Amino acid sequence: MTAAIEIEGLRKTFHSLRHGRRVAVDGFDLVVGAGQVHGFLGPNGSGKTTTLRALLGLVRADGGRMSVLGAPSPTHLPEVAGRVGAIVESPQFFGNFTAHRTLRLLAVAGGVPVSRVDEVLEQVGLRDRGHERVKGYSLGMKQRLAVASALLKGPELLILDEPANGLDPAGIREMRDLMRSLAAAGVTVLVSSHILGEIQLICDHVTIISRGRRVATGRVDEVLAGFDQHEFRVRVAEPGRAADLLRAAGLPVRAYADHLVVGQVSDPTVVSRVLGEQGLWVQELTPLRPDLESAFLELTGEGAHPALPRQVDGAEPAHGASEGLIDLDVRVGRDRGGDA
Numbered sequence: 517m518t519a520a521i522e523i524e525g526l527r528k529t530f531h532s533l534r535h536g537r538r539v540a541v542d543g544f545d546l547v548v549g550a551g552q553v554h555g556f557l558g559p560n561g562s563g564k565t566t567t568l569r570a571l572l573g574l575v576r577a578d579g580g581r582m583s584v585l586g587a588p589s590p591t592h593l594p595e596v597a598g599r600v601g602a603i604v605e606s607p608q609f610f611g612n613f614t615a616h617r618t619l620r621l622l623a624v625a626g627g628v629p630v631s632r633v634d635e636v637l638e639q640v641g642l643r644d645r646g647h648e649r650v651k652g653y654s655l656g657m658k659q660r661l662a663v664a665s666a667l668l669k670g671p672e673l674l675i676l677d678e679p680a681n682g683l684d685p686a687g688i689r690e691m692r693d694l695m696r697s698l699a700a701a702g703v704t705v706l707v708s709s710h711i712l713g714e715i716q717l718i719c720d721h722v723t724i725i726s727r728g729r730r731v732a733t734g735r736v737d738e739v740l741a742g743f744d745q746h747e748f749r750v751r752v753a754e755p756g757r758a759a760d761l762l763r764a765a766g767l768p769v770r771a772y773a774d775h776l777v778v779g780q781v782s783d784p785t786v787v788s789r790v791l792g793e794q795g796l797w798v799q800e801l802t803p804l805r806p807d808l809e810s811a812f813l814e815l816t817g818e819g820a821h822p823a824l825p826r827q828v829d830g831a832e833p834a835h836g837a838s839e840g841l842i843d844l845d846v847r848v849g850r851d852r853g854g855d856a
């Protein structure tokens with residue numbers, strides 16, 4: 517697998533008079549294969565933005581090795597900068613400019629043919645509104661304009677930090693469709709988010725960070741498989757008696773108002789046979805698949821279950837580069853200051 521992004525052992529600690537020492541990223545590893553749509557998940561403050569900023573040379577890492585499209589980062593980023601689009605936090609645009617004018621200026625500044633402006637406006641679904649002033653745009657439209665600006669140079673790798681942040685459900689759906697169409701066009705996408713349902717719908721791979729460390733990585737279905745407890749929802753007349761029978765057969769059972777949840781079911785016919793043999797006919801027998809949200813909550817500490825693995829991470833570490841700061845054409849939003 518060709519890696520579009522490799523991070524190995526990234527470390528970053530912030531020091532400030534007000535908050536003292538704050539370890540943001542603590543030996544973090546990430547590998548994004550070319551062609552993947554890779555979700556980068558973590559709770560607030562877990563180190564996602566710091567990781568992306570370090571990768572893009574916007575903050576100096578304390579240690580670790582990184583590469584982008586094979587180029588050691590940040591030292592050799594300029595060599596691949598033209599092939600990478602990135603949006604780290606919400607970019608600011610001049611409200612009095614139209615999207616068209618904004619993009620035209622960015623195209624000229626970036627040495628990109630201005631004919632790209634209409635193409636990217638079309639790509640993000642803003643072509644009809646491209647001659648309106650940005651100050652009249654919804655948040656979702658501004659986010660799409662940000663993506664359009666990152667697409668101007670036709671990047672093969674797109675890095676998006678929380679693109680769905682603050683969007684309403686319609687805006688999130690638009691962003692999801694946009695990312696899907698980019699993926700279909702062969703763009704590798706790394707997208708950070710804490711909106712898990714969206715990530716599950718969009719991404720084929722996922723890496724989960726908690727307190728600056730990777731706690732899971734892999735294909736979404738592989739990560740979820742680690743959390744499959746083979747549970748089934750069972751509806752049956754006389755649920756009390758059914759629960760006793762199933763427990764006597766050695767299966768863990770949780771009773772709810774109108775159904776039972778039976779665990780460790782490797783073969784569902786066992787459930788129907790145990791109950792059917794005693795004249796209890798099963799009305800519903802539905803597998804309960806783990807979703808990314810429950811896996812995330814287990815891995816990041818909230819709702820942790822002692823019986824579940826805390827670490828489902830079996831990936832190989834990445835190999836990358838050294839340190840130093842460079843200037844990369846990245847759309848950056850609010851800067852929280854601190855040491856860089």
Ligand SMILES: Nc1ncnc2c1ncn2[C@@H]1O[C@H](COP(=O)(O)OP(=O)(O)OP(=O)(O)O)[C@@H](O)[C@H]1O
Nearest residue numbers: 530538540559560561562563564565566852853854
């Ligand atoms: N410039 C800075 N100065 C001091 N501390 C910082 C700075 N940037 C980040 N931090 C701290 O580093 C930790 C990780 O923050 P980071 O923004 O990387 O997390 P995140 O996962 O992106 O969270 P969110 O989803 O809330 O943006 C937090 O404790 C944060 O307060």
